Amino acid sequence: MKAVGKGVTLVELLIVVLIIGALTFITIPKLAMTVVNLGRSQTGAERMAAAIRHCRTLSISNASTSPQGFRLNMTGPPSGYTGFQIVNVQTGAVIESDTIAENVTCTGANDFVFGPLGNRTGDTDNLTVSGGGKTYVISVITSTGMVKCTLQ
Structure with a gap:
């Protein structure tokens, strides 16, 4: 009786x-970049919300020396x-400034002004942060100055 070969050769196994391996080499980096871009918008939104909270904290903690409060001004075109810059409203001195990540787009409110009690004065508009397919809206409750960052 003759034996029937039902296995695969070493050459066939190596080709598979x-x-x-080639498909993995091509696919994994693309997936990784997608995940990185999704995280950038969240990180950008959280950084902006933290900066706005910091501006509010400066207004409260320096109420006796800067009774007019502090302002966070957005820099660059409205599109x-x-x-952004954090500015002492009374002296006009820039306290802090930072840039926004390249793949993140911020539009909306051009400034956030906080009084000595931590309340927001002036405008009531929101800041929209988007990138990587996600959009976050940063809003400030006028009476309390509480900053909210929500996924849309």
Whole structure:
């Protein structure tokens, strides 16, 4: 009786392994970049919310020396801000400044002004942060100055 070969040869096995390796080499970096871009908008929104909270904290903690409060000004064109500055309203001194990540777009409110009690004065509009397919809205409750960052 003659034996029937039902296995695969070493060459066939190596070809399959090479094809799977090539597909993995191409696919994994694309997936990783997608995940990175999704995280950038969240990080950008959280950084902006933290900066607005910091501006409010400065207004409260320096109420006796700066009774007019502090302002966070967005810098760059309204179609996509490139950064922000925290300014002492009374002296006009820039306390802090930072930039916004390249793949993140910020639009909306151009400033956030906080009085000595931590309340927001002036405008009541929101800041929209988007990138990587996600959009976050940063809003400030006028009476208390509480900053909210919500996913849309």
